[in-house]
Amino acid sequence: MNAQNMLKGKRFVVLGRAGMDFSPEPAGTAIEQAATFSASLGGSSANICVAIGRHGGQTSLVTCVSDDAIGRFCLEQLDHYGIERQHVRSVGGEFRNSLAVSESRLEGHQTVIYRNGAADFQMSMDDVEAVDYSGFSALITTGTVLAVEPSRSAAFRAFELAREAGIPLIFDVDYRPYSWASAADAAEVYSRAGELCDIIIGNDVEFGFMAGDHEGGLDKARQLARDGAAIVVYKMGEQGAITLSAEQEIRTGIYPAEALKPTGAGDSFMGGFIAALADGRELQDAVLRGSACASMVVARVGCAPAMPTTAELEAFLASHPGPTLS
Template identity: 30%
Template sequence: MQRLTLLSLGSINADFQVRVDEPAGSRETQLAHDLCRLSGGKASNTAYLGARFGHRSLLLGRVGDDELAEQALDPLRQAGVEVDNVGRAAGQSTGVSMIMVPPDGKKSIVLATNANDCWDDAAIEAMAAAIDGCATPACLVLDYEVPARVVSRALEVAARNKIPAVLDPSFPERLDQALLPTLQAITPNVSEAEGLVGHALDSLDKLADAARQLQRDGPALVCIKLGDGGCVLTTADQTLHIPPGDVEPVDTTGAGDAFTGVFSVALLEGLEPREAAAWGVAAANLAVTGYGSQPAYADRQQVIELAQKLLEKARRLDG
């Protein structure tokens, strides 16, 4: 298999994760257990998957000059991710994600972006130079948990180098709609898609219409990640619903990142969009069966086996 390059730009966090026995917010003070200190953040998670699937994986982002930076970066180094292009924001804390996981596995997160939002001009140009100097074939996967001007500059450089880009639009209010035509794909969840189209999406028909609307605005592919683990995919010639597998959620942390990361890897490897989306759904489904994000991510063979089963259940939503 040819070794390709995945570039991951976005949030890099130190995760502090606990289990709670009641839904988050059910009382002022809750008892918790099973504390885990992990590496997290959207870019960290997709970079981890790039390396796990056997490709060169470069992480682009910012951490602080504190001790939490190593919590965020060391597990990635051990997994084979290249972190030399991660900058240190002087006087800032590394991004922190505080995660509570109740019995149903549907996590609640409080995110302090910290260093993720601290980019000066020199840091932005260093990031641009890393993309400029990247070996191709490559794919850029990025999110808006860094400043909008960072995303805009990255997409500009990627387009100049003919590197396709996949965007996870978190946070959607930061997205510049004028950039949509520069994307190969966009992967919002339902609430993010609602923010982008401006109305509720409470049925598959409405989700399909929203995906087609976003696809007309520019991205070649739109994948809306569904709360049940499935997705709605729109391409130039079809809209498809890929349902979730039959899994029992233990922890939904990082499932959306698993989708975006593996979907991007599959596109990078040249898979057809429907196959790539099925890989993404399979990766997200398998991710919820373990505790934590990166420690729960499945390997290539597990993803392929489940994706093949999911494609048999896919159906078109073309109206």
């Protein structure tokens, strides 16, 4: 599948969580020293939806939220950002929304995440089977949805239905050890998911984890590209990224930024990258636009509210000296 022609339109169905983020105020304040916090939409999949929306795309989220005030906060925030939520189901009982308390500072940075009894892990077969995948350009998922049942089986069922509908599968590895019963289980499930997907995005640690050896991460990414993935993006932090396809292997740098925090970069990269591909941009240009979006987000407070618009991205690219390779 040609990288530039695989996405038709800019309407995406996204699997995964929506949560609440707390940020100590003002920026630079440690959690234990904070008197006030600001609240915003969080969760990797919801952040990706916001990021794509800021570039003119439409998204529909498939997940579960808790049937309480925090879950209703998430629903209100999805509405605020224009994210379709007809496939977001509220669940009662003891299930709770994800909550992340995250500092806007680099030195001694702390992000504390509460995920016990997570509502989003209750996504079921019925939830994913209710979606008309033929109405979308692609299915996007983060690896978090694969950590436990019933979410894991539901996600693989969604993969089957999306494939039957003829739309590509986009996979952000997004490995969070605290969500998994064991590293071995995670490595096996991620590898199985990767073999099914058309676009795979992860960092060197995540690909190394999938390979069972940090030094073998790039070989794992290359193997996935050889075995059928149209695009594999192997991110290396400050060293940039290596993007693999059947036609080429591209090395790109980063856009240096005065970062406030380390969080949100991956979600912003995904949004900028996928939106650029959907706009018909060449693969290298799409990667660089995603990288610029990542640099912009880490220099701002929060994640969802920090996602740049297309106009902001264009202004950044016009004023920045350009990407650098370390």
